[in-house]
Amino acid sequence: METRHTHTICPYCGCGCGLYLVSEGDTLTGTLPSSRHPVSRGSLCVKGWNSHEFVNHPARLARPLLREGEGFAPTDWDRALNEVATSLSAISKRHGPDSVAFLSSAKMTNEENYLMMKLARAVYGTNNIDHCARLCHASTVAGLAETFGSGAMTNSIGDFDEADLFLVIGSDTTAQHPLIGTRIVKSVLDRGAKLIVFDPRTIELVKYATLSARQRNGSDVALVNGLMNAIITAGLQDEAYIAARTEGFEELRKLVAAYTPERVEELSSVPARDLVEAARLYAGAKKAMIVYAMGITQHVSGVEGVQALANLAMLTGHVGFPGTGVNPLRGQNNVQGACDMGALPDVVSGYQKVADPAVREKFAKAWGVPRLPDKPGLAATEIMNGAAAGTIKAIYIVGENPAVSDPDTNHVRKALSKLEFLAVQDIFLTETARFAHVVLPASSFAEKDGTFTNTERRCQRVRKAVACPGEAREDWRVIADIARRAGYNGMNYAHPSEIMAEAASLTPIYGGISYDRLETFGLQWPCPGASHPGTPVLHVEKFTRGKGAFKPRDYKAPAETPDAEYPFVLSTGRLYWHWHTRSMTGRTSTLERESPDCFVEISPADAKTLGVRKGEKLKVSSRRGTITVRAEVTERVKAGSVYVPFHYGEAAANLLTIAALDPVAKIPEFKICAVRLEKAGA
Amino acid sequence: MSTYLLRKTDVRPLLKEASAVWDIFAPLREGVGDVNFKALPKDRLAEALENLVLDDEPTLLSPKTIFFPQNETMFAFGSGGIREQVESSPKLLFGVTSCDLSGLLFSDGFFAKDFPDRYYLSRSENRLIIVKGCLKPPRQGSCFCASAGTGPFAQRGFDLQLVDLGGEYLVEVGSGKGESFILAHSAFFASGDGRERAAEAVKRDATATLGPGVDFDKALRLMVTGDFEKNFARIGERCVYCGACLYVCPTCTCFNVVDRADGGSGSRMRTWDGCVFEGYTREASGHNPRPSKTARTARRYEHKLKYDPLVAGRSGCVGCGRCLDSCPVGIGMSKFIREVADGTEEM
Numbered sequence A: 001m002e003t004r005h006t007h008t009i010c011p012y013c014g015c016g017c018g019l020y021l022v023s024e025g026d027t028l029t030g031t032l033p034s035s036r037h038p039v040s041r042g043s044l045c046v047k048g049w050n051s052h053e054f055v056n057h058p059a060r061l062a063r064p065l066l067r068e069g070e071g072f073a074p075t076d077w078d079r080a081l082n083e084v085a086t087s088l089s090a091i092s093k094r095h096g097p098d099s100v101a102f103l104s105s106a107k108m109t110n111e112e113n114y115l116m117m118k119l120a121r122a123v124y125g126t127n128n129i130d131h132c133a134r135l136c137h138a139s140t141v142a143g144l145a146e147t148f149g150s151g152a153m154t155n156s157i158g159d160f161d162e163a164d165l166f167l168v169i170g171s172d173t174t175a176q177h178p179l180i181g182t183r184i185v186k187s188v189l190d191r192g193a194k195l196i197v198f199d200p201r202t203i204e205l206v207k208y209a210t211l212s213a214r215q216r217n218g219s220d221v222a223l224v225n226g227l228m229n230a231i232i233t234a235g236l237q238d239e240a241y242i243a244a245r246t247e248g249f250e251e252l253r254k255l256v257a258a259y260t261p262e263r264v265e266e267l268s269s270v271p272a273r274d275l276v277e278a279a280r281l282y283a284g285a286k287k288a289m290i291v292y293a294m295g296i297t298q299h300v301s302g303v304e305g306v307q308a309l310a311n312l313a314m315l316t317g318h319v320g321f322p323g324t325g326v327n328p329l330r331g332q333n334n335v336q337g338a339c340d341m342g343a344l345p346d347v348v349s350g351y352q353k354v355a356d357p358a359v360r361e362k363f364a365k366a367w368g369v370p371r372l373p374d375k376p377g378l379a380a381t382e383i384m385n386g387a388a389a390g391t392i393k394a395i396y397i398v399g400e401n402p403a404v405s406d407p408d409t410n411h412v413r414k415a416l417s418k419l420e421f422l423a424v425q426d427i428f429l430t431e432t433a434r435f436a437h438v439v440l441p442a443s444s445f446a447e448k449d450g451t452f453t454n455t456e457r458r459c460q461r462v463r464k465a466v467a468c469p470g471e472a473r474e475d476w477r478v479i480a481d482i483a484r485r486a487g488y489n490g491m492n493y494a495h496p497s498e499i500m501a502e503a504a505s506l507t508p509i510y511g512g513i514s515y516d517r518l519e520t521f522g523l524q525w526p527c528p529g530a531s532h533p534g535t536p537v538l539h540v541e542k543f544t545r546g547k548g549a550f551k552p553r554d555y556k557a558p559a560e561t562p563d564a565e566y567p568f569v570l571s572t573g574r575l576y577w578h579w580h581t582r583s584m585t586g587r588t589s590t591l592e593r594e595s596p597d598c599f600v601e602i603s604p605a606d607a608k609t610l611g612v613r614k615g616e617k618l619k620v621s622s623r624r625g626t627i628t629v630r631a632e633v634t635e636r637v638k639a640g641s642v643y644v645p646f647h648y649g650e651a652a653a654n655l656l657t658i659a660a661l662d663p664v665a666k667i668p669e670f671k672i673c674a675v676r677l678e679k680a681g682a
Numbered sequence B: 001m002s003t004y005l006l007r008k009t010d011v012r013p014l015l016k017e018a019s020a021v022w023d024i025f026a027p028l029r030e031g032v033g034d035v036n037f038k039a040l041p042k043d044r045l046a047e048a049l050e051n052l053v054l055d056d057e058p059t060l061l062s063p064k065t066i067f068f069p070q071n072e073t074m075f076a077f078g079s080g081g082i083r084e085q086v087e088s089s090p091k092l093l094f095g096v097t098s099c100d101l102s103g104l105l106f107s108d109g110f111f112a113k114d115f116p117d118r119y120y121l122s123r124s125e126n127r128l129i130i131v132k133g134c135l136k137p138p139r140q141g142s143c144f145c146a147s148a149g150t151g152p153f154a155q156r157g158f159d160l161q162l163v164d165l166g167g168e169y170l171v172e173v174g175s176g177k178g179e180s181f182i183l184a185h186s187a188f189f190a191s192g193d194g195r196e197r198a199a200e201a202v203k204r205d206a207t208a209t210l211g212p213g214v215d216f217d218k219a220l221r222l223m224v225t226g227d228f229e230k231n232f233a234r235i236g237e238r239c240v241y242c243g244a245c246l247y248v249c250p251t252c253t254c255f256n257v258v259d260r261a262d263g264g265s266g267s268r269m270r271t272w273d274g275c276v277f278e279g280y281t282r283e284a285s286g287h288n289p290r291p292s293k294t295a296r297t298a299r300r301y302e303h304k305l306k307y308d309p310l311v312a313g314r315s316g317c318v319g320c321g322r323c324l325d326s327c328p329v330g331i332g333m334s335k336f337i338r339e340v341a342d343g344t345e346e347m
């Protein structure tokens, strides 16, 4: 049989590696890297190399399902689609449009995310649309928009090859963004670049660090303010840059004056001497990149953390040039794109605010509807609260698994079961789908055309390699079908390229993007015109908002701190081998074998006090729930801290986490809650 | 050995004619410009032949994957019993490099010995290999066939071998199968008489250009007597477990067998696996005889360079250079061999 190689983009992380899917008929038999692709350059991480395997898994959903008592019965598409469209319409009519909510997906294509937000807004008249960016980089989108004018990674992945110094804070880069992590490793080992790592755990990168320290969980704002204090004390700030390119420096100077290295040592436990040295290294580097991820964003002070880093970069003139910048690493393959396409409650595509009448008018006209809702909708976390409180009556969820991925999942599971109507569209029967009234079988990345936008804002073509299994359908077709059945006439597309053409015409940062320009390695937004080459580095010469705005931010304590009853700090995170709720990686033999079960990392000192040995079971309890997991005794965590990966539905770390939210970004504080440990069976 | 001449302009028509009998595999440029060694689709043959690559460009994977794909369904099971999936269509591999031929012969040996592997063997039983020697290294700086003694031209094991003489190829016949192929397509082949000397010169020049970069034999000797724990520790620390070195290697033959089932039906599948992964040697009890990165790194290098020469009588590395080119942190066999032979620190 003929083997085909289809060039497409990895479905896992935001690096956005280019790869070929190898197929025989409608079966995928392998993956291999693209050697010319600017990110993968002939390499992939283990997830990428095995990205084809889950696609053909026999447990893939292949028929629509209708709830029948406790279980499901297969049905046909006609019935399932009508059920979704009419239930949403009926509830919207009965309880008002804002009783309905939509959860889009960072795993879907840009085109599909665009359609989801169009469905919510144009067809069902609500801005209640969000997706898992809420749980990862909502703080970045909000924080950087205010300081720089654009909430995205300022520089490109290629820039990692030219930076002289990396300041990595709250990013386990080799595990979560492997092909960026490996660039850092190579830069240090082969080019002598310097590396500063701040992380509460001893991550892989610490091995290569010029300087590293384990700050107290949640003390990042104090730590970064301390760095700025030390820089200003030593007179290492870039006065010319500050004068020419920024505003609000005086307020910043005043605020950080209070963060002396000694005080910061008390708050963060980072030795004052290390802080001063790190400040000197960072300020003194010619090209320095700040790299961060969820260790900064997943806090009640997430926005403050992001803005503190933006302040630091502006203070030293490390933004607006190649090899510098503030570089949030976006988690999901297309979380950047899902945000860009407006699967967010307060903006339509291109971060155009729904509160702006001109924006609403433009979109209403293009979409052929009399008006669009003006009130920003609910964030994903608030949607779940609304469901629990009974104000949200129906949710249509595509490709997300909040029953495992959201904080305090007991609460989420209760909320889901209270809904009058829940439709879930996914590729496997996930923990969340089990709560649904209708389950729609969806397409994986290998089964459709479209685009993903990676963490460096590179919009790239995703190509169909095989057909969907059984009766499963491409998500964009399903969404458009629901719109049609709800009586809406403006979603008729023969191919995703037509959706992109529409999105581009309404979205200035994507204005010059069209499929014929994406044949090879995509385009980095902003790309405003048909001949614009795209933008590898943001804020060159001037910030998107004009002047860069210093936003002085004070440290504030985490929402829940340890006490006598719950004496340990729990932090959650991800592993190299798995992806989020494991619905794909758990069905990939090599990945699942390498990391088959959940565990809690505990320091040798604490293990000794508790009398627990490696491999023994520990009960980990918070005020919200309990899980029982294997003890992994390791120096990676400090005494008093424990760490649990959140991938495992059967021992879901998020049963423990707290739904305390950043007031602006509404992101939950996944990184800190208080827990108690007991030997299981004791 | 008889020799023939094949005009370069006749290569495509020849393959077209041969496709009536054979499934043709060759280096094709596709996608975003990469070269993959793969099947020419019969229904779009002319178009595919346009993308045939005749100069020495690297292919991402070796032709081993034709006989040993990354994921292979061995059989499907269900209420209807077991349906085994074996196939042995006639396969013509055109433009195989000499190092990749060595890799194929090595894999053949592995899959044929002790417990003959019917999946691999049936896929490969009906094959014809046309080698095309390299005039320049496809993986400049990474590949080292001349040092490893596997190229740039093959000594044995091919059915036909092409030597680039400019406008035409001198065709060396290495087997009866090769001779029959020429007879079956005789219109494309002229006698090679009188051009052998020129071909020898081409081979000599190519060998001189391509190496030897490192003293491979010295490295093999030192692997037996020396102590390289420090190297293994250093390299192991650098490794990020992507698995690429196993996946791209033309002589890596390890696989894992898994059942993929939903209810009572599903399939038994095998998938590439290998020694850099922790779970590869983890025992059911949880004990792991190769518990550290150092130990797993040692396994890879010692297997290829120390035990394969002892057990299989030849090195398990054929010097293709793919492992270095695909490693995101710059680990590779060519560097390791230099470390061993020259005592340097390359990684």
Ligand code: SF4
Binding pocket: A010, A011, A012, A013, A014, A015, A016, A017, A044, A045, A046, A047, A048, A049, A177, A178, A179, A180
């Ligand atoms: S680094 Fe990210 S995008 Fe690249 S192969 Fe790995 S998971 Fe996929």
Ligand code: SF4
Binding pocket: B245, B248, B249, B250, B251, B304, B316, B317, B318, B319, B320, B321, B322, B323, B324, B333, B334
């Ligand atoms: S070890 Fe590396 S250089 Fe040697 S044959 Fe395998 S991939 Fe090629």
